Amino acid sequence: MTELERAIRKLRRKHTVSRVAYRYVSGRPLSGKAGHPYLSRGAGRLAGWQRQVIRFAVPTVGLVATVHPEPVGSLVGSAVLVAGYRLRRRLTMRRFNREYVTPTLAALAPAMGLQTGVRLHVDPSLGNLTPRLAKPLSPAETAVRAWYGERVEPVIRWLPERAQRAAWSVQRTARPVTSKLAAFRRPVDPDQGPRIELTADTPYLTKEQRQLVSSIIGSKIPVSDLVESWNQVGQRVRAVWTVRKRPPARVGVDQVAEHLPRLAEWEFYIGQGAGDRPVILSLRDDSPHIAVSAGSGAGKSVLAELVAVQVLARGGRVVILDRKGSHRWALGLAGVDYCTRPEQMHDALVKLAALADERNTLALHEPEDWNPGARVLVIAEELNATIGQLVNFWAEVRSNGDPKRSPAVSALADLLFMGRSAKVNVLAIAQMLTARAIGGPEARENFGIRCLARYTANNWKMLVPEAAMPRASRTLGRWQVVIGGQATEVQVAYLSATEARALACPRSSGTSEVSGLSSPAGDFLTLRQAIDGGVIPWKLDAAKKRLQRKVGKVPAPRGKSGNADLYARADLVRWAGSESDERISQ
Known part of the structure; x- marks a missing residue:
C-alpha cells in the first residue's frame, strides 16, 4: 500500500460521520484540530461555546422562520443590527x-x-x-453626521432612554432593600x-x-x-x-470647616489628595517646622494662611514676618503680630527665641506631656530677601562689643532646633529654599515637611532628592507635600480674606486667648517684667509683700531667670484679679 493510500484511509477514519457530528454538537472545530478551548478564545476565532450557540441557533431560526415568518423577520433584523455593531467594534x-x-x-x-x-x-x-x-471628515460626511444626529438618533435613543429612566426609578424604589444587601457583597478594588x-x-x-x-x-x-x-x-x-489618580480641582472653606473640629491640636488640614482623601499634617509626629518652596504666584501665602487660620482658631498666636504685605487678611486680628520692618522682625525673633528657651527650661521640671502654653506659629515670608534685610539691619545698628552675626538670624536657627517641645513652629517660605536663605544646611534639615509647587528639577533635587520627582502641575493650588521621602499630591484649600478671618476668630468676643509679643518676655515673666508690662497694677515692693503674705491667689514660681522667679502670665492676671474681687466683696 502506497503512502498516498495510507493518508487517504487515515483521513477517512478521521472524518467519519459520527466524529463530524460529535464535533458539530460539542462545539469543536470540524477540521478536528486540537488546542481550541471551550470557555475562552484560543488560537481559533471563537470559543467552543460560541461555536455551539451558532450551530444550534442557525438551524433553529431557519426552522421557526418556515412556520412563523413575521416574528422571525424582526428577530433577524435585530440580529443583523447587533452583528453590525459588533463588526464595527471589531474593526475599530x-x-x-x-x-x-x-x-x-x-x-x-x-x-x-x-x-x-x-x-x-x-x-x-x-x-x-x-x-x-x-480620520478627518469630509464636508459630505460632516453634513450626513449632523443630519443623522438631528433627525435619526433622537428617534433611536427615545426607547432606550425611557427604559433607562424606568430602571433608575426601580433602583430608587428598591434602595431601602438593596442597601441592606451591601453587607453580602464582596469588596471591589477601588x-x-x-x-x-x-x-x-x-x-x-x-x-x-x-x-x-x-x-x-x-x-x-x-x-x-x-x-x-x-x-x-x-x-x-x-x-x-x-x-x-488626581486630587479635585478645587477645595474651599466647606472642606476646612468640616475637618477642623475633628483634628487634634497639633494636626492641620491642608487640602484633598488623590481619591478625594483629606491630607493632614502633624506638627508633633511629622515635623515641628514646614518648608514651603514654590515659584511666584503658586500660592505660597495661601498655604501659610490656611495653617495660620487653624492656629488662631485654637487660641494660638501667629507672628508674621512679611515685608511685602502678603497676609493682609490678618491685619488687626487678635493673636497676630504682623512685622513688616526689619527692626520689628529682629525684635520678634529675639523674643520668640527667649520664649522658646523659657518653655524648654520649664519643661525640664514638668511631666513629659506637659503643655507649655498656646502654640506660636512663625510665618517667615520670602526668606531669600528677609535674611538679607536682617543682616543689613544688624550691620547698621551694631555697636562695638556686639556679636558680628545678627541675633535675629541666630534666634531663627535656635527656633528650628528647639521648637517642638516649646510649641513654637516655623513655616519658612522661599522661592528657592537654599541653605544660605535659612541659616545653613544643618538648620534646613529641621524641616521634615517640605511643600513644593511649580518646581524645577534643580529645586526638587536640592530639597527632596530622596523622593522621585513627579511632573509639575499647572493647576493653581496643586502642591507636592514630601514627608519622609514620600511625595503626596495635594490640592490646597483656598480661603478668601473674609473666610479666613471668620475661621480665625470663631469666638463671639473676637479676642484671642493669648496676648501678642508686646510684653518683654512672652508667656513667663518676672515680677519686674509683669509690672513694666502692666500685667499687675502694684509696684515691685508691694508685689513682693503680697507674695510674702499670700494675699489673693498667689502664683507659684514656674522657673528662674537669673536669680528672679518666673511666673506664668495667666497666673499673674488671675492674682491681680482675685484681690480686686476680694475688695469688691468686702
Missing part, C-alpha cells in the same frame, strides 16, 4: 491593536528575551488613544480602572529588563502620567500601568 479594535498593541509586542519580546508567551492588554479608554486614530496590563510567561525579570519594558511602554503607547506596579510572585510576571 483591529485597527487599535494594529496601531498600538502589535508594534509594542514586537518591541517587548526581544527586550524580555521571549519570542512567545507575552500578552498585552491596552484599554481603549486610556487618554486619547482612540481619538488619535480618527484601583480597578483603565489600564495597560502585561503578562509574560517567565518567572523573573531583572531590574534592567523591567526598566527597558517601562521605557518601551511609555514610548509606544502615548499615555502620560502612568503609575506602574510589578508582580513577580508565581510562574508569570505581571505588570500593570494605571492612570495616576
Whole structure:
C-alpha cells in the first residue's frame, strides 16, 4: 500500500460521520484540530461555546422562520443590527491593536528575551488613544453626521432612554432593600480602572529588563502620567500601568470647616489628595517646622494662611514676618503680630527665641506631656530677601562689643532646633529654599515637611532628592507635600480674606486667648517684667509683700531667670484679679 493510500484511509477514519457530528454538537472545530478551548478564545476565532450557540441557533431560526415568518423577520433584523455593531467594534479594535498593541509586542519580546508567551492588554479608554486614530471628515460626511444626529438618533435613543429612566426609578424604589444587601457583597478594588496590563510567561525579570519594558511602554503607547506596579510572585510576571489618580480641582472653606473640629491640636488640614482623601499634617509626629518652596504666584501665602487660620482658631498666636504685605487678611486680628520692618522682625525673633528657651527650661521640671502654653506659629515670608534685610539691619545698628552675626538670624536657627517641645513652629517660605536663605544646611534639615509647587528639577533635587520627582502641575493650588521621602499630591484649600478671618476668630468676643509679643518676655515673666508690662497694677515692693503674705491667689514660681522667679502670665492676671474681687466683696 502506497503512502498516498495510507493518508487517504487515515483521513477517512478521521472524518467519519459520527466524529463530524460529535464535533458539530460539542462545539469543536470540524477540521478536528486540537488546542481550541471551550470557555475562552484560543488560537481559533471563537470559543467552543460560541461555536455551539451558532450551530444550534442557525438551524433553529431557519426552522421557526418556515412556520412563523413575521416574528422571525424582526428577530433577524435585530440580529443583523447587533452583528453590525459588533463588526464595527471589531474593526475599530483591529485597527487599535494594529496601531498600538502589535508594534509594542514586537518591541517587548526581544527586550524580555521571549519570542512567545507575552500578552498585552491596552484599554481603549486610556487618554486619547482612540481619538488619535480618527480620520478627518469630509464636508459630505460632516453634513450626513449632523443630519443623522438631528433627525435619526433622537428617534433611536427615545426607547432606550425611557427604559433607562424606568430602571433608575426601580433602583430608587428598591434602595431601602438593596442597601441592606451591601453587607453580602464582596469588596471591589477601588484601583480597578483603565489600564495597560502585561503578562509574560517567565518567572523573573531583572531590574534592567523591567526598566527597558517601562521605557518601551511609555514610548509606544502615548499615555502620560502612568503609575506602574510589578508582580513577580508565581510562574508569570505581571505588570500593570494605571492612570495616576488626581486630587479635585478645587477645595474651599466647606472642606476646612468640616475637618477642623475633628483634628487634634497639633494636626492641620491642608487640602484633598488623590481619591478625594483629606491630607493632614502633624506638627508633633511629622515635623515641628514646614518648608514651603514654590515659584511666584503658586500660592505660597495661601498655604501659610490656611495653617495660620487653624492656629488662631485654637487660641494660638501667629507672628508674621512679611515685608511685602502678603497676609493682609490678618491685619488687626487678635493673636497676630504682623512685622513688616526689619527692626520689628529682629525684635520678634529675639523674643520668640527667649520664649522658646523659657518653655524648654520649664519643661525640664514638668511631666513629659506637659503643655507649655498656646502654640506660636512663625510665618517667615520670602526668606531669600528677609535674611538679607536682617543682616543689613544688624550691620547698621551694631555697636562695638556686639556679636558680628545678627541675633535675629541666630534666634531663627535656635527656633528650628528647639521648637517642638516649646510649641513654637516655623513655616519658612522661599522661592528657592537654599541653605544660605535659612541659616545653613544643618538648620534646613529641621524641616521634615517640605511643600513644593511649580518646581524645577534643580529645586526638587536640592530639597527632596530622596523622593522621585513627579511632573509639575499647572493647576493653581496643586502642591507636592514630601514627608519622609514620600511625595503626596495635594490640592490646597483656598480661603478668601473674609473666610479666613471668620475661621480665625470663631469666638463671639473676637479676642484671642493669648496676648501678642508686646510684653518683654512672652508667656513667663518676672515680677519686674509683669509690672513694666502692666500685667499687675502694684509696684515691685508691694508685689513682693503680697507674695510674702499670700494675699489673693498667689502664683507659684514656674522657673528662674537669673536669680528672679518666673511666673506664668495667666497666673499673674488671675492674682491681680482675685484681690480686686476680694475688695469688691468686702
